[in-house]
Amino acid sequence: MAEMLLELSGISKTYPGVRALDDVNLRVCRGEVLGLIGENGAGKSTLMRVLAGVIAPSAGVIRIGGNEHARMTVTEATQCGIAFVHQELNLFENLDVAANVFIGREKLAGGPLKLVDNAEMHARVMPLLERLGADFTPSTLVENLSIAERQMVEIAKALSIDARVIIMDEPTSSLTISETERLLGVIADLKTHGISVIYISHRLCEIMTCADRVVVLRDGRTVGELARDELSHAAMIRLMIGRDLKALYTPPAQAPQPGGCDIDGVVTSAFPDRQINLSVRRGEILGLAGLVGAGRTSLARAVFGVDPLLGGEIRIDNAPVGVATPRDAIRLGIYLVPEDRKKSGLVLELPIRENVTLASLLDHARMWLVNGTAERKIAKDQARRLSIKAPSVDMEAVTLSGGNQQKVVLGKWLSMQPRVMFFDEPTRGIDVGAKSEIYALMRSLADQGVAIVMISSDMEEVIGVSDRVAVMHEGSVSGVLERDQFSEYNVLRLAVGQALEPMEAAAP
Amino acid sequence: MMKKELGLFLLLAVISAITGAINPAFLSFVNLLNMANLIGLFGVFALGEGLVIITGGIDLSLGSMFALLGVIFIDLLTTYQVPWPLALLLVLMGGLALGGIQGFLITRLKMQPFIVTLCGLLIYRGAARYYTSDSTRGFGYGDEASTLSNIASGNVAGIPNTFIFLIILALILGVLLHRSVYGRWLYAVGKNEEAARFSGINTNVVIATAYVISGGLAGVSTVMFVFYTNSVSPSSFGNFYELYAIAAAVLGGCSLRGGEGSILGIVLGTALLQVLQNLVNILGIPNSLNFAVMGTVILIGVLADQQLQARRRRKAALAGLARTAPKATPGQGKQSTSTLSAAAVRTGTGEQT
Numbered sequence: 001m002a003e004m005l006l007e008l009s010g011i012s013k014t015y016p017g018v019r020a021l022d023d024v025n026l027r028v029c030r031g032e033v034l035g036l037i038g039e040n041g042a043g044k045s046t047l048m049r050v051l052a053g054v055i056a057p058s059a060g061v062i063r064i065g066g067n068e069h070a071r072m073t074v075t076e077a078t079q080c081g082i083a084f085v086h087q088e089l090n091l092f093e094n095l096d097v098a099a100n101v102f103i104g105r106e107k108l109a110g111g112p113l114k115l116v117d118n119a120e121m122h123a124r125v126m127p128l129l130e131r132l133g134a135d136f137t138p139s140t141l142v143e144n145l146s147i148a149e150r151q152m153v154e155i156a157k158a159l160s161i162d163a164r165v166i167i168m169d170e171p172t173s174s175l176t177i178s179e180t181e182r183l184l185g186v187i188a189d190l191k192t193h194g195i196s197v198i199y200i201s202h203r204l205c206e207i208m209t210c211a212d213r214v215v216v217l218r219d220g221r222t223v224g225e226l227a228r229d230e231l232s233h234a235a236m237i238r239l240m241i242g243r244d245l246k247a248l249y250t251p252p253a254q255a256p257q258p259g260g261c262d263i264d265g266v267v268t269s270a271f272p273d274r275q276i277n278l279s280v281r282r283g284e285i286l287g288l289a290g291l292v293g294a295g296r297t298s299l300a301r302a303v304f305g306v307d308p309l310l311g312g313e314i315r316i317d318n319a320p321v322g323v324a325t326p327r328d329a330i331r332l333g334i335y336l337v338p339e340d341r342k343k344s345g346l347v348l349e350l351p352i353r354e355n356v357t358l359a360s361l362l363d364h365a366r367m368w369l370v371n372g373t374a375e376r377k378i379a380k381d382q383a384r385r386l387s388i389k390a391p392s393v394d395m396e397a398v399t400l401s402g403g404n405q406q407k408v409v410l411g412k413w414l415s416m417q418p419r420v421m422f423f424d425e426p427t428r429g430i431d432v433g434a435k436s437e438i439y440a441l442m443r444s445l446a447d448q449g450v451a452i453v454m455i456s457s458d459m460e461e462v463i464g465v466s467d468r469v470a471v472m473h474e475g476s477v478s479g480v481l482e483r484d485q486f487s488e489y490n491v492l493r494l495a496v497g498q499a500l501e502p503m504e505a506a507a508p
Numbered sequence: 509m510m511k512k513e514l515g516l517f518l519l520l521a522v523i524s525a526i527t528g529a530i531n532p533a534f535l536s537f538v539n540l541l542n543m544a545n546l547i548g549l550f551g552v553f554a555l556g557e558g559l560v561i562i563t564g565g566i567d568l569s570l571g572s573m574f575a576l577l578g579v580i581f582i583d584l585l586t587t588y589q590v591p592w593p594l595a596l597l598l599v600l601m602g603g604l605a606l607g608g609i610q611g612f613l614i615t616r617l618k619m620q621p622f623i624v625t626l627c628g629l630l631i632y633r634g635a636a637r638y639y640t641s642d643s644t645r646g647f648g649y650g651d652e653a654s655t656l657s658n659i660a661s662g663n664v665a666g667i668p669n670t671f672i673f674l675i676i677l678a679l680i681l682g683v684l685l686h687r688s689v690y691g692r693w694l695y696a697v698g699k700n701e702e703a704a705r706f707s708g709i710n711t712n713v714v715i716a717t718a719y720v721i722s723g724g725l726a727g728v729s730t731v732m733f734v735f736y737t738n739s740v741s742p743s744s745f746g747n748f749y750e751l752y753a754i755a756a757a758v759l760g761g762c763s764l765r766g767g768e769g770s771i772l773g774i775v776l777g778t779a780l781l782q783v784l785q786n787l788v789n790i791l792g793i794p795n796s797l798n799f800a801v802m803g804t805v806i807l808i809g810v811l812a813d814q815q816l817q818a819r820r821r822r823k824a825a826l827a828g829l830a831r832t833a834p835k836a837t838p839g840q841g842k843q844s845t846s847t848l849s850a851a852a853v854r855t856g857t858g859e860q861t
Contacts, residue, residue, distance in 0.1 A: 306706065330708035338706055347700040349767065358696055359707040361689045368688045412707065 003030040005196055006082075006165055011060035013046055013220075020046045021057065021220045028165055031194045033187060035211030037201070039240055039492065040292055040457035043220035044200050048167050051198075052084045053077035083158030085168045091142045091150055098125040098138035101157045128156040132186055148179035155186065166190065167198045172206060173293050184210050202291045204233050204496055216240055233498060241459075241488035249464055250440070253447040256281035256467070259317035260451035261334070261420040263303065266312035270298035271475025275312060278470055278477055280420070280451045282317075285442055287466030288455045289491050295475040296455045297339055300422040304336040305329040316419060330359055333419030337409055337426055339455075345409040348398040352390060353379035355397050356411040382411030387437065403434025410441065421445065424455045439465050459488050473497040512761040512813065516776045519809070520783060527787045534790045541666060543782050548670030549736060550752055551778040553729040555681050556722030557753035558774040562685075562698045563715045564766025565614065565621035567722050569606070569628030570729075570753055574746030575636040577602050577730040582645040582740055585653050592653040600727040606632070607723020611716030629750070636742040646739030660735040670732050674775065677725070682771040694718065699767030756781050759806050761813070780805070
């Protein structure tokens, strides 16, 4: 066994009501590429944030270079040689490469004047870039670099602090195939220099290519470890799934009716070279699963008219419709409950009442003057129907809990006539009680003939609530599952871009 | 909501009372009417500025608009002998058009309001000076527009018409802002443009309309100022007036971040500014300190308001906490317990692994 570099043992992290990490053990050896996999929300990012010193664990020990830490600060982590190449790159676009590499640790000159020594910084960055095979210079502005090149800058930054462990969180999610290959080449090179890499990815092929060992997280726990010669897609997926799913499912009151929403060859700006085909009937809840970044939110935004539709056709009840703005969508009865309710769903500083009627205000007005009585009645009706817990509808939305805020967003749409509703991560950050209320509400809407698309990264929710599940992978729908095909294994296979296999082949 | 306005009104009353006590001339009929006239003159365009500020924008071009529209207005009446109703209409249309252009640049071409209206400030001023070759335009000895002059600068039972106009316009805009659908949209757009767009509001139109209204009110103000001074010197007419409007709006409770403010507040803010100017004269404070006094009062006023708001917010947060805390435990007995335990394992932490 190679020299041990880093060991996490018994790491737990609890948030109020949530156990994000539970007794996680992980060790990294010198010059090793450790693949870290798990579903959305399995705790990978949380664990890495603990390691990078961004958040403190509630329990456990971090052993590094013979020292034990109960927790680390960002500075300590850096000193211990841990570097983080972020999922969303944290670079200053307005500065050049050398300045980014040395940000916060600028080389100084001029004695008490503390001038920045650009020449020195450029001279030090140059060899790092050469080593990585980068074809830009230290004086290139970061805003002129592609995402792959920015990643090289992050890696150069890691090398400049003599990092011993580099954490890469979904490094290839926005890279082309050739860029990915180059990155994997760089990782192999780092390995020969004795630098370890923790490689987090949903792309199991890449893990197969580069990892020496794979650790699988599920629900915040380490559930398995695979050595290099044990690696296979099936083995990894099997470890990632395997939770007992609680039965949330309420069957529809009646069979889905014809009509609803057909999405035919739609192209969104997030994946301009992919087409999306999807249908949801009236009275049906269609779960839309997929990994983060698979293009599910982009689809919802395009259908709702927030982002431009680059191609294809949307039909509502078999009639083609044109949606250029959210206003058009709302007029057609297409509503979106957005992913980020605080940013896009609510005007936090306005009262519940004004948020509920924001989209339908003209209907409660005569000659453009708001009918206060009608408005209040509608808001109160929604507050009662959705059991929004607030002393009055004049409370500002900002004072409500997450679940109640989400209900206000729902109230806004339910006070009108929905035909097709998109729910984007409807229960994220919401307490359990409100969650089941929202599920019940979706079902009752469906039973009233609304076509419902529920985007969710929560496997339990996808499998437990949907009538059918469509899975997206890299910008297009990779498969649709009927209820008798529902399983975490199938959803995950489609989500990572593999075709469904006959059930017997899935068995070990 | 009304707390801010009440505070401002009290401040205004206290300052007036103190000044009146020191020098009773402050409260004399003549002085009060004079102040009412100035409040009317400066209040009308401050209302428009306020609407723009509520969208989260700013209009720096007002003073230069007065100069450009002013010289055109006088030229129409004197040189071209255009009947005054037509001249008045043209000037109002001119103001609306300039506001419309600025609104278009800001919303459709996504330029920053500060830059668009700063360029407006420079361009309109330059145009006015070029148009007149930098010479002052005034009325001759004829009575080109005595009717309009009487309307714009006359009085009803001693009360200056300018003040009456302000009250009428404030009432109209008050209904628009506080009672109409448009007003609601304006606040929503100012506070959270994205959420407004997600609610189907045409945010571009809402914002651009605010600039159009501001331009239109600038047209009205131009006419009132022209008859107040009876001449327009293109290089100095209306200089810095946009800053009075911004000051009045901010003092009246508008936040430059958008989404806050009221018509009553803006009117009171204008009144307070004029009282401060007047008090400098009446109390024999050196006139050169005029701006310094204004600046100090605005600074202290905004600071105090911020502190009070922060305190109120802290209190509200504490109250909110007290309200939501117990809810988590017993109140959910009616929920099915199986789903409770199921989702407890992995309630979204908002993290995306």
